[in-house]
Amino acid sequence: MIKTAALDINDDNTNNSSSSNEMVVTPWEVKGKVDYDRLIKEFGTQPLTSQLLKRIETHTDNKLHLQLERKIFFSHRDLDTTLELYEKGTKFVLYTGRGPSGPVHIGHLVPWIFTLHLQQTFKTRLYFQITDDEKYLVNDERDLKETTKWSYENALDLIALGFKPEDTFIIYNTKDIDLLYDITLEVAKRITYSTARSSFGFQDSTNIGWVYWAAIQAAPCFIHKKLTGENVPALIPAAIDQDPYWRVTRDVAQKLGYHKPAQIHCRFLPGLGTGGKMSASMPETSIFTTDQPNDVKKKIWGAYTGGKPTAAEQRKTGANPQICSIYQYYHYIFEEDPTKLKEREHKCTTGEILCGECKKDITEKLNKFLEAHQERREKAKNIIEQYHIKR
Numbered sequence: 001m002i003k004t005a006a007l008d009i010n011d012d013n014t015n016n017s018s019s020s021n022e023m024v025v026t027p028w029e030v031k032g033k034v035d036y037d038r039l040i041k042e043f044g045t046q047p048l049t050s051q052l053l054k055r056i057e058t059h060t061d062n063k064l065h066l067q068l069e070r071k072i073f074f075s076h077r078d079l080d081t082t083l084e085l086y087e088k089g090t091k092f093v094l095y096t097g098r099g100p101s102g103p104v105h106i107g108h109l110v111p112w113i114f115t116l117h118l119q120q121t122f123k124t125r126l127y128f129q130i131t132d133d134e135k136y137l138v139n140d141e142r143d144l145k146e147t148t149k150w151s152y153e154n155a156l157d158l159i160a161l162g163f164k165p166e167d168t169f170i171i172y173n174t175k176d177i178d179l180l181y182d183i184t185l186e187v188a189k190r191i192t193y194s195t196a197r198s199s200f201g202f203q204d205s206t207n208i209g210w211v212y213w214a215a216i217q218a219a220p221c222f223i224h225k226k227l228t229g230e231n232v233p234a235l236i237p238a239a240i241d242q243d244p245y246w247r248v249t250r251d252v253a254q255k256l257g258y259h260k261p262a263q264i265h266c267r268f269l270p271g272l273g274t275g276g277k278m279s280a281s282m283p284e285t286s287i288f289t290t291d292q293p294n295d296v297k298k299k300i301w302g303a304y305t306g307g308k309p310t311a312a313e314q315r316k317t318g319a320n321p322q323i324c325s326i327y328q329y330y331h332y333i334f335e336e337d338p339t340k341l342k343e344r345e346h347k348c349t350t351g352e353i354l355c356g357e358c359k360k361d362i363t364e365k366l367n368k369f370l371e372a373h374q375e376r377r378e379k380a381k382n383i384i385e386q387y388h389i390k391r
C-alpha cells in the first residue's frame with residue numbers, strides 16, 4: 001500500500017516508522033523507491049500521452065521542453081481541457097510554490113525551470129506562494145521567524161532563475177494572508193473534516209492549524225479573478241507529492257464559480273544517496289544553490305553511483321546509469337543535448353568511462369551553473385520588492 005497522505009509531524013523525510021524501501025509519497029514526506037506509474041493509478045491522475053505532448057508541441061515551436069521530452073513531467077489533470085480553452089481564446093495563469101523549510105537545492109529548481117518555460121511560451125502570469133505558515137505548523141520544532149527568513153532566501157532563488165517582475169507575483173503567506181483570507185473561507189466552508197481527514201490522514205493529535213491549511217494552499221488557484229476580474233483556470237506545475245491539495249481544491253472549485261485548477265506533475269530529482277527525493281534534512285545528499293565549489297566537489301565525490309567495486313571490473317562489464325544519482329543530474333538538467341546524453345549512457349554501460357570521470361564533469365557543470373546563479377541571486381536582493389504581489 002502507498003501511504004498517500006499519512007500525517008507525520010516531522011516533515012522532510014525524518015519519519016522512521018516505515019521500512020526504508022516502502023514508497024511513501026505525501027505532501028510532507030517522500031521516501032523509498034518511487035513508482036510513478038503506481039502513483040498515476042492510486043492518485044487517479046492521467047499520464048502525459050504522446051498525443052497530448054504533440055498538442056503541447058504545436059504551442060512551443062514544434063519542440064518539446066527537455067523535461068517533457070524526458071518524461072520528468074509525466075502526469076496531469078485537465079491539461080488537455082486547459083489547452084482546449086486556451087486554443088479557443090481563454091488564457092490560464094500559472095501557480096506554484098515553495099515551503100520555506102530551509103535552503104533551496106537543485107531538485108527544487110527543476111519544476112521552477114519548467115514553470116519559467118511555460119510562462120515564457122504562453123505569456124502568462126505566475127502566482128508563487130511561499131508557505132512559511134505551513135512549514136511552521138507541520139513541524140514541532142520550527143519557529144515562525146525561521147520559516148519567514150527562509151521565505152526571503154528562497155524567493156531570491158526563484159528570481160535568480162529569470163522570472164520577470166511584470167508577470168510574477170510572490171505571495172508570502174504570513175504577510176499577505178489578508179489577500180487570501182476571504183478565498184480561504186470560501187474554500188474551507190466547503191471541505192468537510194471527513195474529506196480532509198481522509199485526504200491528509202489527520203489524527204487526534206494533529207494541530208487544528210494543519211486542518212485548515214489546505215484552504216490556504218488552495219486560495220492562489222482562484223486569486224486571479226479577485227485581482228483582475230478575469231475568471232481563468234490555473235495550471236499548477238509541481239511535484240506529484242502536492243496532489244492531495246489539488247484533489248480537495250478541484251472538488252470545490254466549480255461550486256464556487258471557478259474553473260477546476262489543472263496540474264502537470266513532475267518526478268523528484270533523486271538525492272545523491274540511494275532512493276527518495278533530494279532532501280534538505282540530509283544536507284550531504286543535496287546540492288544547495290548557495291554551496292561553494294568545495295562543498296559541491298565533496299558531495300559529488302561521495303555520491304551513490306551505479307559503478308562496480310573495482311575499476312577493472314567496471315571496464316569489463318560496464319556500470320548501471322539507471323540507478324546512478326550522478327547520471328540523474330545529467331538527465332534532469334545538466335545535459336541538454338540528447339545525443340550527448342545517450343553517448344554518456346552508452347560509454348557507461350560499456351565500461352568505456354568510469355564514475356570518476358562523470359563525477360568530475362558534473363562537478364564542473366554544477367559549479368559553473370552555481371557561480372552564475374549566485375551572482376543573479378545577489379542581484380535579486382535589489383529587486384525582490386518588485387515581485388511582491390500587488391493589491
Ligand code: TRP
Binds near residue numbers: 095096236237238
Ligand atoms: N506545500 C508546498 C511545499 O511544502 C508549498 C506550496 C504551496 C506549493 N503552494 C504550492 C507547491 C503550489 C507547489 C504548488 O513545498
